[in-house]
Amino acid sequence: MNTLNTLYITRPDDFHLHLRDGAHMRAVLPYSARQFARAIIMPNLKPPIVTTELARAYRQRILSALPDHLKNDFEPLMTLYLTDNTTPDEIVRAKTSNIVHGVKLYPAGATTNSDAGVTDITRCYNTLEAMEKNNMPLLIHGEATDPAVDIFDKEKVFIDNVLTPLTQRFPDLRIVLEHITTKDAVAFVTATPGHIAATITAHHLRYNRNALFKGGIRPHHYCLPILKREQHRQSLLKAATSGNKKFFLGTDSAPHARSLKETACGCAGIFTAHAAIELYAEAFDQANALDKLEAFASFNGADFYQLPRNSSHITLKKENWQIPEQIKFAEETLVPIGAGEMLGWKICA
Ligand SMILES: NC(=O)N[C@@H](CC(=O)O)C(=O)O
Numbered sequence: 574m575n576t577l578n579t580l581y582i583t584r585p586d587d588f589h590l591h592l593r594d595g596a597h598m599r600a601v602l603p604y605s606a607r608q609f610a611r612a613i614i615m616p617n618l619k620p621p622i623v624t625t626e627l628a629r630a631y632r633q634r635i636l637s638a639l640p641d642h643l644k645n646d647f648e649p650l651m652t653l654y655l656t657d658n659t660t661p662d663e664i665v666r667a668k669t670s671n672i673v674h675g676v677k678l679y680p681a682g683a684t685t686n687s688d689a690g691v692t693d694i695t696r697c698y699n700t701l702e703a704m705e706k707n708n709m710p711l712l713i714h715g716e717a718t719d720p721a722v723d724i725f726d727k728e729k730v731f732i733d734n735v736l737t738p739l740t741q742r743f744p745d746l747r748i749v750l751e752h753i754t755t756k757d758a759v760a761f762v763t764a765t766p767g768h769i770a771a772t773i774t775a776h777h778l779r780y781n782r783n784a785l786f787k788g789g790i791r792p793h794h795y796c797l798p799i800l801k802r803e804q805h806r807q808s809l810l811k812a813a814t815s816g817n818k819k820f821f822l823g824t825d826s827a828p829h830a831r832s833l834k835e836t837a838c839g840c841a842g843i844f845t846a847h848a849a850i851e852l853y854a855e856a857f858d859q860a861n862a863l864d865k866l867e868a869f870a871s872f873n874g875a876d877f878y879q880l881p882r883n884s885s886h887i888t889l890k891k892e893n894w895q896i897p898e899q900i901k902f903a904e905e906t907l908v909p910i911g912a913g914e915m916l917g918w919k920i921c922a
């Protein structure tokens with residue numbers, strides 16, 4: 574039952590998650606598994622997950638890393654990393670495996686571990702055709718890679734120059750534009766047919782680009798696509814709380830060791846898994862739209878991926894708690910989003 578102080582919703586899924594590997598994965602996985610039933614696992618490891626066989630092995634490592642009390646509670650939904658050399662045959666293998674749920678396009682150089690990504694989308698046309706035929710979704714990091722394009726315009730330029738033509742060439746290809754950050758992306762997705770959708774992160778719902786420079790430079794608010802102006806945040810919040818089925822939850826929780834963030838050339842990625850559903854709840858609460866959280870977090874993504882909706886539930890309570898200053902990350906530490914700050918919603922164990 575929902576009251577002013579509790580929220581009882583179908584267990585959510587995270588449709589964009591970086592788990593990393595090895596000891597780093599073991600450190601962060603429990604945070605996701607305690608709230609989410611399933612997650613789309615990003616393939617940008619070093620080296621990347623480029624085949625169904627690699628995905629199968631990675632999936633097994635994730636399942637083995639689940640702590641005993643969460644053993645049967647979390648299902649990793651695997652993805653492949655698209656390269657210039659991914660073959661149409663690999664798409665068929667991925668599809669028949671039933672464990673691969675999407676293929677990820679990283680334009681080469683666009684973001685963390687994207688060096689092996691696609692240098693020119695025209696090289697992938699045969700493979701994209703196989704994806705269109707086999708009902709395999711294309712998941713996109715949608716940013717232009719031309720260094721001459723202003724960092725705040727990269728998403729819009731990608732939509733205009735790459736994505737729009739792509740949707741015209743492959744009209745039935747199912748697409749998720751990941752971690753959207755601009756009103757332009759909201760407008761694009763809203764105007765396209767139902768097989769084109771988008772994930773929205775909690776951090777892009779909560780912060781605008783001022784957070785990057787509040788009192789000094791803030792490496793733990795740096796991610797790609799970079800935080801944008803307030804008008805864009807408002808547009809994302811409106812889309813997420815609109816009830817439109819094309820928008821759903823994807824945290825893009827992307828852990829990096831503190832030492833790799835607090836340095837002269839810090840890497841991109843924000844860790845949000847420690848408080849993901851609570852951060853979304855807070856954003857929806859501030860928008861007076863808590864009644865829209867369940868569809869965004871638990872229904873729309875499952876429906877898009879043609880997966881059954883979860884049957885279990887979670888309860889969130891209105892309760893103040895403090896986000897830890899840091900979290901253990903194997904031999905290192907990481908600084909979670911909102912470190913040291915108070916949150917007003919808490920998931921019940
Ligand atoms: N979002 C990020 O800033 N970083 C992600 C990669 C990505 O999702 O683009 C990462 O893997 O660290």
Ligand SMILES: [Zn+2]
Binds near residue numbers: 684714751752797798
């Ligand atoms: Zn990305």
Ligand SMILES: [Zn+2]
Binds near residue numbers: 589591615
């Ligand atoms: Zn990501």
